[in-house]
Amino acid sequence: MRNLATPPIVWVHGDSLSPMNPALLAYPQAPAVWVWDEELLTQWQISRKRIVFIYECLLELPVEIRRGNVLQELTQFVQEQGSNKLVTTQSPSPHFKQICQELSQQFTLEILPIPPLIPPQKYLDLKRFSRYWQVAERQIYPH
Known part of the structure; x- marks a missing residue:
């Protein structure tokens, strides 16, 4: 049985890539993670210049950086940390909503407004x- 008092995990995504991210501010001691979305990197053909910009932003944040399938990487990170709660910020992205729907079946999910x-x-x-x-x-x- 999981300890319900474990700290949440903060998921930082591209729609709130800032030190002022409400999830990071609400849970400053919580482990945080960013996942380079392998699927979107391929589909959107994001330029190297933009990738470098995002990476430089990430270097200013207290996050572990991963790459792969977002749902799988988040699930693995939450389990590695022994947590059962994931906190993130809202996004208008349908892809984000789909990931959140699947995550909420496994974990307590808190989505903070920006x-x-x-x-x-x-x-x-x-x-x-x-x-x-x-x-x-x-x-x-x-x-």
Whole structure:
């Protein structure tokens, strides 16, 4: 029988790759993990420049870095740590939702909201990051 008092595991993913990640802040002493998603790396053909950027961000975080099938790697990491709880942050990704659904069948799963960078807008063009940033920059740096 597992010890129910074991600390949770923090899962850091690409939609909250920051030292201000709510899961890392809520559980600063918890073991944390990032998994390079082998399937997405192949499907999306992510550039080396972006991979290096993500890796440099990861070096600033207290995470163990793994690569492979996300569900399998997370399951293995949680079991290695002797935990039964996984904490992460929300994501709009259907792939994320599918992984969470499967994880919740094995573990207690807590998904924390990510505070918005800027207050909600009536309309915000998200087709390009630069359009979003033009609106955000005016609100973050008003002067």
